[in-house]
Amino acid sequence: MAAFFFVFAFGHYCKCWVRQILWLDKICISQTDVQCKAEAIAALPDFVKRSSRMLILWDETYFERLWCNVEIAVFLKSHPDPSAIRMIPLWLSPWLLCSLLLEWVCARYTVPLMFMLLAEWSWVSGAPPQSRLDWVLRNVIFCLTSTVAHLPSALLATLSFTLKLRQHGRLLDQLRDFDVRSSKCTVESDRPMLEAEIASLHKEQKMSVEDVPLLFRSSGMDVDQEECLDLFSAYVRGQLHDQIVEELGNRTELPFGLCILVYMPMHFFNYAESFLACEGYGCENALQYFGYQSVQQLFIFDAVIYFIMMVTTLPMTFPCLLKMLDLSYLIPGGAVVQVFFALASGLFSYAYAFCMGGLVGGFLIGFMVKGLSACWLVFFVGILGFLLVQCLTVFCAKSTWSSCNAGQLGCRCLGRTF
Numbered sequence: 001m002a003a004f005f006f007v008f009a010f011g012h013y014c015k016c017w018v019r020q021i022l023w024l025d026k027i028c029i030s031q032t033d034v035q036c037k038a039e040a041i042a043a044l045p046d047f048v049k050r051s052s053r054m055l056i057l058w059d060e061t062y063f064e065r066l067w068c069n070v071e072i073a074v075f076l077k078s079h080p081d082p083s084a085i086r087m088i089p090l091w092l093s094p095w096l097l098c099s100l101l102l103e104w105v106c107a108r109y110t111v112p113l114m115f116m117l118l119a120e121w122s123w124v125s126g127a128p129p130q131s132r133l134d135w136v137l138r139n140v141i142f143c144l145t146s147t148v149a150h151l152p153s154a155l156l157a158t159l160s161f162t163l164k165l166r167q168h169g170r171l172l173d174q175l176r177d178f179d180v181r182s183s184k185c186t187v188e189s190d191r192p193m194l195e196a197e198i199a200s201l202h203k204e205q206k207m208s209v210e211d212v213p214l215l216f217r218s219s220g221m222d223v224d225q226e227e228c229l230d231l232f233s234a235y236v237r238g239q240l241h242d243q244i245v246e247e248l249g250n251r252t253e254l255p256f257g258l259c260i261l262v263y264m265p266m267h268f269f270n271y272a273e274s275f276l277a278c279e280g281y282g283c284e285n286a287l288q289y290f291g292y293q294s295v296q297q298l299f300i301f302d303a304v305i306y307f308i309m310m311v312t313t314l315p316m317t318f319p320c321l322l323k324m325l326d327l328s329y330l331i332p333g334g335a336v337v338q339v340f341f342a343l344a345s346g347l348f349s350y351a352y353a354f355c356m357g358g359l360v361g362g363f364l365i366g367f368m369v370k371g372l373s374a375c376w377l378v379f380f381v382g383i384l385g386f387l388l389v390q391c392l393t394v395f396c397a398k399s400t401w402s403s404c405n406a407g408q409l410g411c412r413c414l415g416r417t418f
Helices: 001-015 034-049 066-078 090-117 132-149 151-176 186-199 225-246 256-262 264-278 282-292 295-328 335-370 374-396
Strands: 054-058 084-090
Touching: 034 066, 034 186, 054 066, 066 084, 066 186, 066 225, 084 090, 084 151, 084 225, 090 132, 090 151, 090 256, 090 295, 132 151, 132 335, 151 225, 151 295, 151 335, 186 225, 256 264, 256 295, 256 374, 264 295, 295 335, 295 374, 335 374
Parallel strands: 054 084
Antiparallel strands: none
16 A cells, blocks of 8 residues: 555656656646637647547536637547546545545554454354354354444545535536536636637538547538537537446446455455465464365465455445435435434445355355355355346446437538537
């Protein structure tokens, strides 16, 4: 973790990596000199078309600013594929970095402390379990202990996701109801020039048909400014909206890779504890307690258990929390009740994820120690199948969004491109 944060803070000074060049509009376009501003706007397509990607650090005012919409229009002119636009909400990076730090704190301090306290319980520290059910129950209790150790992370996720639900919903509403003519302009005298710049992007007819989206193919007819502004608004409401939903998900969704990344400090801790300390018992004591035949067998079963938890159970923490927080807005009773329900949602989401991980680990250890049983094997396959279907449903199902009806636009505008 120290290496990660060091590279994150100072990695851009490393000269061995490929040099990245950024063009920042606020810095590169004069905000005071009218003549320089006009020249910069005229040269804006030349700057943007040389860029491979466009990174948008989105806040609630982004699509309300006419300058920002001009940049999107210019970029889409030279990059018809909307996937070239990458949008990152401002809440995401602080939550991710703070979550990684708290996960490291939990793995380094609070989880070992809770396991140490749990080991003083006679039912846990006594003789090894004598049945498969005992193994499952004991493993679930161990994993639920991690829920208590992760209370700081749960509180951070609850606060961050409350903000995420509000901002993400605002983003989708802005895209769904987008109209470039409603954008705000700090210097109102710039509005005619900027709107004309957007409209002029549709008058060029030299691009090949294969290079442009079907909706914006050239019709070979003149287009007035109002219809071209309608066309740009329709593109944002349609293709750009769908692309952003595909990348960021709906308001209660997070990307699968991001959900795995947050738990990486915990996964590293688990593997280190298993391979270096044999579950914290010492290798000889671990073999005697768990009943493994060899240290290699211990390593293999631990690796399988941790991998299943990494890809099926722990990533479900955050979608579960988001959906429960979304439901909290529907609960009557005022702010106090909603805050209580939000905090309970954070605790339940972590408890659910760790409990399912405990079930999987308990079944696998029981199979190894007590041998296979047809009845228990059916239960295990059923739980594992449920977890896989759950992950596929949450992370792989495509969101269905209705695109705007382009047929409502003037027929002369249906052929233009960005």
